[in-house]
Amino acid sequence: MTSLVSERSAEKKPATDAPDDVYGYQRPRLLTVPDTAVSTAGQEAIDLAARAGLKLDPWQQFVLHQAMAEDTDGRWAAFEICINLPRQNGKGALIEARELWGLFIGGEELILHSAHEFKTAKAAFKRIERLIRRCPDLLKRVKTFRQTVGEEAVELHDGRMLRFIARSKGSGRGFTGSCNILDESMILGDEAMDALLPTMAAVEDPQIWYLGSAGIGAPSVQLGRLRRRALAALERGVPDASLAYMEWSISPHSVECTPGCTEHDDPDSDEAALKANPAIGYRLSLAKTRNERQTLSPAGYARERLGVGEYPAEEGDSWSVIGREVWESLADGDSQPEDPVAFAIDVTPERSHASICVAGRAGNAVHVEVVDNRPGADWVVQRAKELTTKWRPRCWVIDPGSPAGSLISDLEAALAERDDEDQEGAEEAWGEELQPLAPVVQMKTRDVVQATGQLYDAVTSARIVHLNQAPLATALAGARKRDLGEAWAWARRNVGVDITPLVGVTFARWGLFAEIEEPEEEVEPWAEFG
Template sequence: MAKLGAPPMPWQKYVSDVALEIDPDTGLFAHREVGLSVSRQQGKTELTLGAQVHRALAWPRQNIVYAAQTRGMARQRWEDEFWEKISSSDLAKMARIRKSNGNEAILWGRTRSRMGITANTEKAGHGPPLDLGFIDEAFAHEDDRLEQAFSPAMLTRAMAQLWWASAGGTTKSVWLNKKRENGRRLVEALWEALAVDLSAPRPRACYFEWFAPDDMDRADPATWRATLPALGFTVTEEVIAAELEKMDPAEFDRAYLNRTRRPTPPTDPNVPKGKWPGLLDAASKPVASSVALAIDVSQDRNRSAISAASLRPDGRVHLEVVAYRPGTDWVVPAVARLHRLWKPVAVAVASGSPAASLIDDLVTAGIDVPKDKANPERGDLAVMRSGDVTEACGQLADAMNQGTVRHLDQVPLTAAVNGARTRRQGDAWTLDRTNSLVDISPLCAATWARWALVIRGPHVIEDYDIADSFA
C-alpha cells in the first residue's frame, strides 16, 4: 500500500495483519475467507488494491479476479482507480494493462500473475483455478451466485482466499446480511471458546466490522469515532456533520454508520408517530409513588416486555420499557420483584392477549385480582377487557397528540411506535400485532401501563388529579 501511494491507516494494517496470517503448522494462510464490513469513504478501495497487488507479487502465476455490482462497475474501478494508482506508482514498471473487452487484465511480468475482472453471474470465476477472488460492494448482490462461482475454482489452490467487502446495504442485500450475521456469530463463538480455552481452534474465516447499533445516536461525534476508522486520517468530524445535515437519516445511517437500511414503513393513520420525536425527554424519571406496570407478550411468544407509566409532578406521564427479553419464563419473577420494590399502583394485563396466560402465575406470585372491583388496592392486577384495550389505545393516541406523555427514546419502544399497525374495533381501533411491522409488545405494555395509571391512580394515590394526565 505504501508503494502504491497510500500507506495503511491503523485499521487497514490491522485487517491486513489478521487476514494474511500464516498458520505456522501448515505454512498456509490461516483464513480462507476474509469478510469486511465498513462504512463508505474509509479506505476500502486502497486496501482492496493493496491485497490484490500483494498477492500478484508475492507468489508466481496468481489468478486474481475482482467483481463489483456489475461488470461495468468492476471495469470502471479496475481501470480508473486500480490501474491509475498502479501506473502512477513505484510499481508501474512491473505491470502492464490489457484492455480488450472480455479479456481485461493487469499483467505482472516478473511473477506472471494477472488481475482480472468478472461479471456478477453464475458463470463468474469459471475457467482457470482461482487464487484470490474479491467480491466488492457486496450490498448490491441479492444472492450467493458469485460465491458459488468462485469457491469451486479455489478448491485445488492451497493458498486461495475469498475476500468480500461492503458498506451496509438494505433488506434486499440478502447475501451481505447473511454474511454479516454469520460473521458476528463467528466472533461471538470465538470469544466464548477462548474464555474457556485459549488454545481453542480458530475458524478458517475472519471477519471485521465497524458499525453503530441502533441505540447509538447518529448525531453524536462519539458514535462517529467508534464506527468510522478513517476519522482523523482522511475524514473529519466537520465533513461528517455536514453530511448529516444534508442527507436522509436512513441513508446517512447506511453510508456512515454501516447500518442496514430498512424500508420506511407506511404511516398508520391512527398512530401519531410523527409526534413521538417531540415527546422525548432524556431526563424524565418515574415518580416512585405513582408507578403502574404492565406486561405484554409477542404473538409468537418469542419476546416479552414489561413497561411502566408514572405521573410526573408536571402532570405529564412518563413511559418506559423496564425489560424486554426473549421468552416468557422470566416475566413473572421479574414482575414479582418489581412489585416488592416499587409497590406499583397496579399491574395491567390484557385478557385475550398472549400475556393472558401469565395471569394465574401472577396471582400465585402474590399479585392479586381486586377483591372489591370498586375499591382496588395498590398493587392489584388490572385485567383489561376488550373495551379497556380499545379505550387505552385511544387514550395514548390522544396523549401523544396533546403532548402529555414523555419517553426516553428507548429502541424497542420507538421501533414499536414506528412499526405499529392498527385494526378496526367497532367504530374505534386497537393495536394489531398480526400486521405490525415489528414486535409491538413494548408499546402495548406501555399503553396498558398508562391506562392502569389513569384508571387505578385515583383509587390508590393521594392527591391524584386525573385531569393532570389529560392536561
Template sequence: MIEFAARFLGIKLRPWQRWLLIHALELLEDGRYRYRKVVIIVGRQNGKTKLIEVLALWWLFVDSESFPEHIPADEFLVLGTAQDKDTAKKVWKKVLRRCNPNVQKWPNRFSPAARAAIVPALVGEAMPPSESNGSEAIILKNGAQYQIAASTSGGGRGDSISRAVLDELREQKNWEGWAALSKTLNGTYNSQMWAISSAGDARSVVLKDIRDSALEALKDWQAYVDAGITSIEEYANTHDVSIGVFEWSAPEDCKLDDPDAYLQSNPSIGYGYEVDALLSDLESGEPEHVTRTEVLGIWVTATFDPSLNVEVWPELADPPETDAEGAIVYNGSEISSTSPVILGVDTSTDRKRTWIGVAGWRDDGLQHLEVIDVVGRMTAVAGRVKAIADEWDIQFVALQARGCNASELKEPLEKLGLIVIEVSGPALGAGTGKMHDRVEDRRMRHRSQEALDQAVKHAATKKLNDVRVWDRESSPVDIAPLIAVSNAAYGLEAMPDAQESAYEDHGLLVA
C-alpha cells in the same frame, strides 16, 4: 505488503489499513494464510478502494510466486468482483494504471496523471493488457492474471481462483454471487477471498448472516477461552476460524451528533477529512438510516421480522447424506411412490428467475416440499414445466393466477395440457397460512436447499383484507422459491380426490 506499498507505489497506508493487513494476512506455521475469507466492515470514504488496489497489486506481483510447487504463477488468478462489473472495473483500472506497458510505449496517448502513476518496476513484469469489454485482464510475464466480473453473473465460476475481492458486500441480496465465487476458491491451494463493505440492512443477507455467525462464535470464545476452560489453540482446533470479520462501527444507541461515534466508525478521520465534515451531512438533510449504516456502521434491521418460524425450519430438514468419498449413503426426504405429486411455480419480482417446486406425501404421511428447478427466461418456463410434468407423470400445477409475474404462465401451461390450480383470492391467504401451520406443527420435511432456506429465513407477509399473504416486494430476498413450494403444497391439499387417496394409502383418517 505495507513495505511494497511504500517502496513501489509511494503509498503510505493509514494506521487502520496497516493494522488490518497485519492481522488479516496472518500466516499459519506452514506459510498459508490463517483466514481463507476476510470480511471488512467500515464506513464509506475511509480508503477501502485504495486498500483493494494495494492488495490486488501485491497479490499479482508478489504473492503469485509464493508457492510455485503448489500453484505455478501461470495458474494464479486474481478476480475482482462487485454487484456490477462497472464497480469492479474502477479498482481494476487503478491497478492497470500502475503497470500498463502501453503508457511507456505510447506516452502521448495518455494523460500526465496516467503517466505519473506508472511504476517502472511493475511495468517491466507486465504484458500488454486485454481491455476489450467482457475480457478485461491484466497479464504478467509469469502468467498471473487479474480479471473482473459482476458477482451476480457468476463470474469466474469455471475457473480456479487464487485470490478474490468482492466489493460492497452489502449489495448482495442473495447468496448466489458469494456461493459462486467462494466455491471457485475451494480447490485452490492457499486461496483467500476478501469482501469489503459498509454496514447494511435486512436486505444485505450475505453480509448480515456472516456477521451474525461471527458474533455467535464470539459467545463461545468468551465462554470457553476467556473463562480459562480451553486454550486458544484448542478452540481453533475445534471451531471454524477460517473466516475473519473486522468491523469499525459506532454503538447502536449512539446519538447522530456524537463526535466519538464518528471517530469509532471512521478510522481515517484525521487523514484527509475531519469529524466536522461528517456532521455537516446531517444539516444537509441526509436520511438518518443512511448515516447510521454507511457512516456509523450501525445495522438497521429492526424493520423486518420473518413470517415463518426460522427456529423450527432447520429441525424439519431431511437432506441427503454422503460418505467421505462423496457417495450418497442416504437419499434424504422423498415423495412416496404412491403419492400424488403437484408442481408449484412462482417468479421473482424482477422476472429474472422462475422457481419450480414440488409437493407430495412421504411414506410417513408428512408432506415433502422441494425446489426442483429454476428457469431464467420467462418464455422458457412453460416448456420446462411441461417437460418435468411429463417425466414425472404430473397433471397439476399450482400458481398465483392474478396480480404477479407468474400469472402470465397460466394460459401457456393450460395450452400444453396441464391443469392449473389457481392460488388467488381467498386461496392466497389460505396458502400462506397453511405454510405457516405446516412449519409450526412440524407437518412437513424439506431437503435443506440454500435458496429455499434463505427465502424462509427472510420471507415477509402483508395484510390483505383479514388475512396475511406473501409480500414479495417487502421481503429482502427473492422469496419465489418459498412461494413455489407453498403453492405446490396448497395444490396438494386442495385436491379432495388426491388428498383422500394419499391418506388412505398411508392408513390415515381423512380430516
C-alpha cells in the same frame, strides 16, 4: 515476514504536529481473527504498496497484518476475510495493496476482483493500472493491460493475472482463482457465491476477501452470514477457525436505554463518527460528517456513516420465535373483533414503514389484525383519526421510546379536534353526539416486555385468532428476540423485515386489557364559593 504479536498489541497512533487534529479509531469495534497465526505477510504488502506510491493509513496496515496472517505451516490463518466499514474510508486502497502483493509477490496465478456493478469493477481496474504504470519495476513485468469491455485484466509475462468482472449468476464460472476479492459485498447473494466460491476448490491455499459497508437488508445475504459467525465467535470467546472479521461501526442506543446510558453510542455525537470512520483525519473530516448528520435522514446517516446495518436472517432461522404451524393453526378468515377494541401504532427505526393494528375479544380468544401497513409514517395520524371516529376504541397504544413516539403529540392533537365532519360521522355511527375521544396510552419499558410475553403466551395456549395476513406472517417469520435481562422483547434492528405489524398487534392486545387512568375531574377553586 514479521511477527504478528507486536501488531496485535500495539495501537498505532497517527503522527501529527497539530495537537488539535482529530483522527478516527484505527481499530474496529468488532474484531475476531483465527488464533493460529504466528507470522504475517502484511508488511510485504504495505512495503510494495508504498513502492507504487500508495501510502496506507494505520488502520489499513492493521487490516493487512491481521488478514494476511499465516500459521505454522506458512498457510493463510484465515480463509475468509470480511471488512465492514462505512463508505469513503479507503477500502479501495486496501484492495489494491492486497492485489499488488498477490500479483507480484504472492505467486497467485489468478486473482478475481468482482463488484456488484460493472462500472465499479472498471474503476478498480483503472486505479490498479495507474499504480503499476508509475512503478517501473512492476510495469516491466506486465505483458498487457487488457482493455476489452468485460474482460479487463492485468496479465504478467509469467501468466499470472488479475481479472475484473461484474458479479452475476454465471460470472466467475470456469476460472480457478487463488484469491477472490468481492467488493460491494453488502450486495452479495447465493447465486453470486455459487458461481465464485467453487473456483477456489482446486487451489492449494486460497483466500477470499469481502469488502463492503453496512448491510442494507435482503441483498446482504452473505454479509449477514459472516457477521453472524463473527458475533457468535465473540460471544463464546473462541475465534472462528477460518474467518477474520473486522467491523467499524457503533452500537446505537435501544429503546430500553435509560438517560445517561454509557453502554451504547449516541449517533448524534462526534465520538460516534470517530468510532465508525478510521479515515477521519486522513481523507475524511469531522466537519463533513457533521454536515452529513444534518442533511441525511437519521437512518441514512446511521447506515452510511456510522455502520448501523440491516442484515437478513438465515433462511433456516425463519419462524424461530413462534413456529409457522402454530401460528397458521390459529387463523380464522371469518373472525371479527368485538367491541371495545384497542388500536396500536408502530414505525420502523428508519421510518420506512408504519403499521396500525387492532385487537378485540373474539369469544374466549383475542382477535388481532393489521388494519394498515404502508410506506412512510406521514399518513398515520389522519388514518388514526378516521378509525377513532368510526370505532370509538378504548385506547391507542404507542411506545414513546420507539420511532412511533414522535407521533404522540400530533395524534393527541388530532384526536382532540371536533369539526363538523367528525360530528356527522359520530352521529351516523352512534346516534348521538361526539363521544369522548380515545386516550393515547404511552407504554413503559416494563409494559413492552409484559406485552411481548403476554402475546407469546396467548399464541402458545391458543388464545389468539387472526386473519393470516401476509404482513403479519412475514414479520413473524423474520422476528428475533432481544434479551432484556431475564425477559425479552421483539428485536427492531438487524432482522431484515418490517416487524411493525407484529409489534403493533402485540401492543394492541396489551392495550385491550391495560388499566387506563381516568383524567382527573376539574374542580372549581374554593375561592369561587366565597
